[in-house]
Amino acid sequence: MKGVLLVNLGSPESPTPKDVKPYLDEFLMDKYVIDVPYLLRALLVRGIILRKRPEESAHAYSKIWWDEGSPLIVLSERMHKKVQPLVNVPVALAMRYGTMTIENGLQELHDKGVTEVLLFPLYPQYAMASTLTILVKAEEIRKKKFPNMKFTDVPAFYNKPDYLQNLADSMKKHLAGFDYDELVFSYHGIPERHIRKTDVTKSHCKIDGSCCNTPSPAHEFCYRHQCFETTKEIVKLLEIPEGKYTSTFQSRLAGDKWLEPYTDVEIDNMPAKGIKKIAVVTPAFVTDCLETLEEIAMRAKEDFQANGGEDFLAIPCLNDDDEWCQTVGNWINDWTK
Incomplete structure (x- = not known):
């Protein structure tokens, strides 16, 4: 059974x-x-x-x-x-x-x-x-x-069409009527060494700006590649123009090199660049939790507004x-x- x-x-x-x-x-x-x-x-x-x-x-x-x-x-x-x-x-x-x-x-x-x-x-x-x-x-x-x-x-189902459609539909619903300057795809952070450890080829993942876009068996277990692919596919489905979105990584521990760019640093710097209205989605999670509800919807929003930001929308996870x-x-x- x-x-x-x-x-x-x-x-x-x-x-x-x-x-x-x-x-x-x-x-x-x-x-x-x-x-x-x-x-x-x-x-x-x-x-x-x-x-x-x-x-x-x-x-x-x-x-x-x-x-x-x-x-x-x-x-x-x-x-x-x-x-x-x-x-x-x-x-x-x-x-x-x-x-x-x-x-x-x-x-x-x-x-x-x-x-x-x-x-x-x-x-x-x-x-x-x-x-x-x-x-x-x-x-x-x-x-x-x-x-x-x-x-x-x-x-991993990061690239399965039905999951991507569910995520895109949910985002579209929550973004309705919100005129954002930037859409932030914030993924949970991990140390860069984790990427290299899960590289089945033991040589492909150099985290050099090109490896994630170069076909390789390593991608089956590469968190970084899969995050960027999720962003790429959602951007296509929602027809988001180039220059109006970014992918970042949150939740890091001091002392190690973690995946970049960092969510908090990027969001804090946006108001100074004239980006005053942002929406943030967290596609590494299917369920809202401490990292999405407190770290993003509360802390990141407070910091963004403290730095001169105006409107901040935290898009819920897929949940139920x-x-x-x-x-x-x-x-x-x-x-x-």
Whole structure:
């Protein structure tokens, strides 16, 4: 019997330092997120970052927290509830970090008699710190707890026409009547070394301005290429003129070279260039979360306006959009045929 496991990032149990700290510990101690030797990672995370970050992050979470709970969890659950009636196989929801574990999701499917699972990481673009860590964790659990299960995984869907159409339609709806000077495609940032580590050719990804546009097998796992391709395809669908959009990367840690240009730097500098009205979309996420609701819709907006900007529109993620849920249902149905 077949079944599906939708997997998203996760969330702390509450917007308090007490609950944020173990969540951040699990997240940042993941070797696919901070990919340095264990002892160095432990020193960095537990000796430095977790001394201050839980309080700072808890404050940020408290600004976006809903009465029902974490927006990412609530929105993921809404999507899950819409997708389930569209398919004829059991669908479970799990998170890579936090208490809604992948193990619990697989157990739920196992208890329903599922022996073949479609692992569905809810990330359009492939990255070590998102897609890969989900697949590795699920496989570890399968070997220990569910050895008779068989896995198939959904590859990065950054260039799938139906996903792109869903995103374009959603953006068009939210942009209606908003006369922007610049449309910012803000993607989650990752260290440049992650790009090189996932390069299956071990030589193509030089991050030199041309490699992302030069055909290569490396593109199947290249986050940077896939982000730029998403922008390129959406720009075509929405007929956005050249010079009226840009792609940037947000959420970086100090001390490493991360993908550029940086969202905060670019947005802060726009008013001085005469760009006073901007819209920001975050296509690395299908679900609104801390990085979209606080980092972009609140902090980036405040900074933009403090620097002389006037109008700022944060475009919501696809969340539980009916068209998007139908697309997910169609992909599942195609797999079950």
